[in-house]
Amino acid sequence: MRLITLALAALLLLIQYPLWLGKGGWLRVKDFEGQVDIAHKKNAELIARNAKLDSEVRDLKDGTGAVEERARYELSMIKQNEIFIQIVGKGQAAAPPPLAPKPPEN
Structure with missing residues (x-):
């Protein structure tokens, strides 16, 4: 009787293998x-x-608005008779001027 129980348990495990770890x-x-x-x-x-x-x-094919917008923001272009004004906000500081190179020390 014990041998039949072990055999059935082994068969049950063999049947479960493809269900959990098999191809599907x-x-x-x-x-x-x-x-x-x-x-x-x-x-x-x-x-x-x-x-x-x-x-x-x-937009680029049909109208000139997109081309103009790209020229303004990416290439910093302005129209003729137009004045460019840049306002620096409170959180933004103007870029400091570049420093002059130091003379070499002897």
Whole structure:
């Protein structure tokens, strides 16, 4: 009787192995679900980025407003007969002037 019980317990363990650790086991499925969730999040970020870039390209192709804005902020360009005024806020300090190099000591 004891031998039959041990044999049945061994068979039960053998049946459980593929369920937990096999090719389609629960642990592997959980791992794949985590990978799929990460891929979905990354795809959503990339879709949002592509939509932003697409709208930016359309703006650059269709109108001059986007080109003018880029020229102003990235290249610090101003229009003709325009005066550039920069206001330094309380939290911002003006950049100190560069220091003159020290003469070498003898």
